[in-house]
Amino acid sequence: MNNKLILNSKLLSKxxxxxxxxxxxxxxxxxxxxxKEEAGDEKKFNVKEIIFEHISDSxxxxxxxKLSIPLPIILxxxxxxxVFSSDKIINSEEGKEAIYKGSHYSYKINGNxxxxxxxxxxxDLRASGKLLDFSITKxxxxxxxxxxxxxxxxxxxxxxxxxxxxxxxKGLQSLIEPLIVFVRDDVAIPNIGIKYARYMPLLxxxxxxxxxxxxLGLVPIFPGGYNLTGNIAVTLTLxxxxxxxxxxxxxxxxxxxxxxxxxxxWLYIIMVPxxxxxxxxxxxxxxxxxxxxxxxxxxxxxxxxxxxxxxxTLWISPISVLFVVFMDVIELLVAFLQAYIFTMLMxxxxxxxxxxxxx
Amino acid sequence: MELVKPEIGLIxxxxxxxLILLFILGKFAWKPILGALTERELFIEDSLNKxxxxxxxxxxxxxxxxxxxxxxxxERDLILQEAKKIKDQxxxxxxxxxxxxxxxxxxxxxxxxxxxxxxxxxxxKNQVSTLSLDIAEKVLRKQFEDHKKQEELVxxxxxxxxxx
Numbered sequence: 001m002n003n004k005l006i007l008n009s010k011l012l013s014k015x016x017x018x019x020x021x022x023x024x025x026x027x028x029x030x031x032x033x034x035x036k037e038e039a040g041d042e043k044k045f046n047v048k049e050i051i052f053e054h055i056s057d058s059x060x061x062x063x064x065x066k067l068s069i070p071l072p073i074i075l076x077x078x079x080x081x082x083v084f085s086s087d088k089i090i091n092s093e094e095g096k097e098a099i100y101k102g103s104h105y106s107y108k109i110n111g112n113x114x115x116x117x118x119x120x121x122x123x124d125l126r127a128s129g130k131l132l133d134f135s136i137t138k139x140x141x142x143x144x145x146x147x148x149x150x151x152x153x154x155x156x157x158x159x160x161x162x163x164x165x166x167x168x169x170k171g172l173q174s175l176i177e178p179l180i181v182f183v184r185d186d187v188a189i190p191n192i193g194i195k196y197a198r199y200m201p202l203l204x205x206x207x208x209x210x211x212x213x214x215x216l217g218l219v220p221i222f223p224g225g226y227n228l229t230g231n232i233a234v235t236l237t238l239x240x241x242x243x244x245x246x247x248x249x250x251x252x253x254x255x256x257x258x259x260x261x262x263x264x265x266w267l268y269i270i271m272v273p274x275x276x277x278x279x280x281x282x283x284x285x286x287x288x289x290x291x292x293x294x295x296x297x298x299x300x301x302x303x304x305x306x307x308x309x310x311x312x313t314l315w316i317s318p319i320s321v322l323f324v325v326f327m328d329v330i331e332l333l334v335a336f337l338q339a340y341i342f343t344m345l346m347x348x349x350x351x352x353x354x355x356x357x358x359x
Numbered sequence: 360m361e362l363v364k365p366e367i368g369l370i371x372x373x374x375x376x377x378l379i380l381l382f383i384l385g386k387f388a389w390k391p392i393l394g395a396l397t398e399r400e401l402f403i404e405d406s407l408n409k410x411x412x413x414x415x416x417x418x419x420x421x422x423x424x425x426x427x428x429x430x431x432x433x434e435r436d437l438i439l440q441e442a443k444k445i446k447d448q449x450x451x452x453x454x455x456x457x458x459x460x461x462x463x464x465x466x467x468x469x470x471x472x473x474x475x476x477x478x479x480x481x482x483x484k485n486q487v488s489t490l491s492l493d494i495a496e497k498v499l500r501k502q503f504e505d506h507k508k509q510e511e512l513v514x515x516x517x518x519x520x521x522x523x
Contacts, residue, residue, distance in 0.1 A: 056362060057369060074368075112361065133368045140372040147380050154388035161395040166402060180392060200393055201385035209377065233365035237373040295362070 045309045051302045055227040055295055056112060058138040059086040063222045071141055075114065076132040079104040086135070089114070139234070142226040146212045154208075183207050183343060191347040195354050199347065202245060206238060207343040214294060214335030218328060229338070230294030232287070239283035242346045247279065250353040282349050286342060293338050297331045492517075 061069040070087035080103070088100040089109045099108045105116040105127055114135075116127035153172065160173040169177045188196040188203055213234075216224045228234050258275040261268075304327060307320045495513055502509075 052362070057366065133366065134371055135368055136372070137369065139369055140376075143373065143376055147376055150380065151383065154384055154392070158388045158391045161392050165395065166399055177396070181396065184393070184396075197393075201389040202381060204389055205377070205381045205384050209380065231369060232363050233367075233369035234373050236365045237370050237377065241374075241377065291363075 045306075045312075047303065047306045047310060050306060051299055054225070054302055055230060055298045057231060058112060059109065059114075059135055060090050061138045061141055061223070069141075071138065072136045073107075073114065074134040074136065075102075075107070076134055077104050077116065077127060078130045082107070138226055139228050139231055142216065142223055143213065143228050143234075145223055146209070146216055146228070149216075150208055150212055179207075179211075180204060187340070187344050188347050191344065191351040192354065193351060196347075199245070199249075199350055202241075203343050203347055206241075206346060207339050210238070210290065210342055211335060211339035214339060215332075217294065217298065218331050218335060227295060227298050229290055230296075230298055232291050235287040235291040238290070238342070239287035242286055242349065243280070243283040245346075246283075246349045246353045249350060251356070253356065254353050282345075286345055290338055290342055293334055297327070297334055301327050301331065 059071055059073060061071055063069065070085045070090070073082075073084055073086050073089070075082040082102045082104060084100055084102060089098045089107055099106050099117065099121070105118070105124065106121070107114050107116055109115075110123075114131065114133055116124045116131055118124040118127070153176065157173050157176045160170060164170060164173075168174075183204055184196070184200060187207075188200055192199060210229055213228045217227055217229060219225055258279070259272060261271055261275070263271060301324055304320050304323045308314065308317050492513075495516075500506075500509070
């Protein structure tokens with residue numbers, strides 16, 4: 001007990017020393033920065049722009065400072081497919097527009113969007129409208145990284161299941177097993193019932209895919225910190241998969257419930273459209289819920305960090321850091337919670353579709 | 360509003376990647392993992408059931424033993440009781456037989472005694488008669504010289520004597 005206290009006080013004094021050191025280093029900088037701003041060299045700090053840049057997709061993979069990995073750009077134009085590296089059109093220096101002259105059109109990046117240019121250098125609206133962007137963006141690349149991690153984890157776990165067959169789980173296996181058992185016993189079985197086994201692979205994949213991307217999204221440094229599960233395209237894809245799976249596993253009771261429910265005939269005018277909207281609205285809710293939760297979490301954390309830059313003083317940083325840590329802990333919970341809720345609702349909808357009615 | 364506008368590229372790559380992930384994990388991870396889990400759970404459940412069955416069997420065995428012991432005790436008591444009864448019976452029988460035998464023997468002895476007495480009496484009668492004859496002979500010989508007359512007289516006298 002005494003030893004621990006001494007250790008803690010030692011650690012505390014160290015932290016204080018470092019903090020003071022950092023502050024003394026930072027403060028003159030602030031003054032310098034202010035000077036610069038007054039001189040008009042520094043661009044005004046735009047919170048909205050910074051935050052949106054962080055939570056939206058990007059054509060280059062930012063590491064730190066000015067260092068970033070260029071990613072391949074794949075465009076489907078009305079004249080054919082174009083493939084080139086993103087560093088051709090992303091300008092590293094401010095104020096200079098980079099234009100890549102491809103084999104079909106010339107391209108430049110407008111915000112996050114790639115537009116086609118005609119021969120005169122103006123935007124070709126017709127070609128831009130038909131342009132489909134299949135680029136390997138930051139989100140795609142980080143998703144692949146997450147998938148790689150998932151594969152590594154689960155191949156390892158699967159091999160340890162065959163290695164210590166019939167024995168108690170060990171190592172990584174004992175970390176993952178409760179999650180798998182949780183998905184099976186607390187998500188799939190109560191919601192789907194006896195037909196749960198067919199949907200287990202899908203539910204487990206969805207759960208761990210969302211979970212690992214949520215968690216990697218919380219890591220502030222490269223290669224984490226992306227916002228994949230907070231991207232509407234990703235949640236849309238997952239919801240569409242849920243929609244397809246639910247509607248392909250329905251039985252006749254499900255359709256009877258929608259088109260011929262046991263209610264007075266005049267209520268059909270209201271109930272049938274409502275039920276038909278329900279088919280779409282359930283996965284739609286899945287899509288919005290995951291997207292909004294994760295994006296909101298990222299926005300809050302980024303806003304709290306941005307406080308330092310908004311107030312333009314390091315003195316606000318203790319409060320900012322404290323809140324960020326608090327939010328990160330909550331986000332950690334949300335990462336699990338959203339993966340759980342998505343999987344749970346998905347199995348609930350599947351359960352509604354495969355349910356046998358006994359009237 | 361770019362935030363809520365899904366991009367076709369990301370949708371495409373996500374669908375493709377997710378489906379591939381689903382396929383690979385389904386084939387190489389979920390199947391063996393869930394299989395192993397189910398197998399282990401079944402094994403544990405089976406073992407628990409077996410343990411329960413063994414316990415029940417043990418209990419029933421103990422109960423059986425107890426019953427057996429109780430039964431054996433009851434049987435022993437019964438046998439002892441029976442034996443006592445038989446013993447009592449035997450003693451009573453023996454007593455009865457002995458009494459009967461005794462009575463019979465006494466009866467026989469009495470009969471024998473009576474017989475012997477009768478024989479003895481007859482013998483005594485003979486001897487008495489012989490003796491009296493001898494005595495009478497001697498007396499009469501002394502008194503009667505004439506043998507013939509004497510013997511005739513004695514014979515007549517003897518005829519008159521009736522034995523009791």
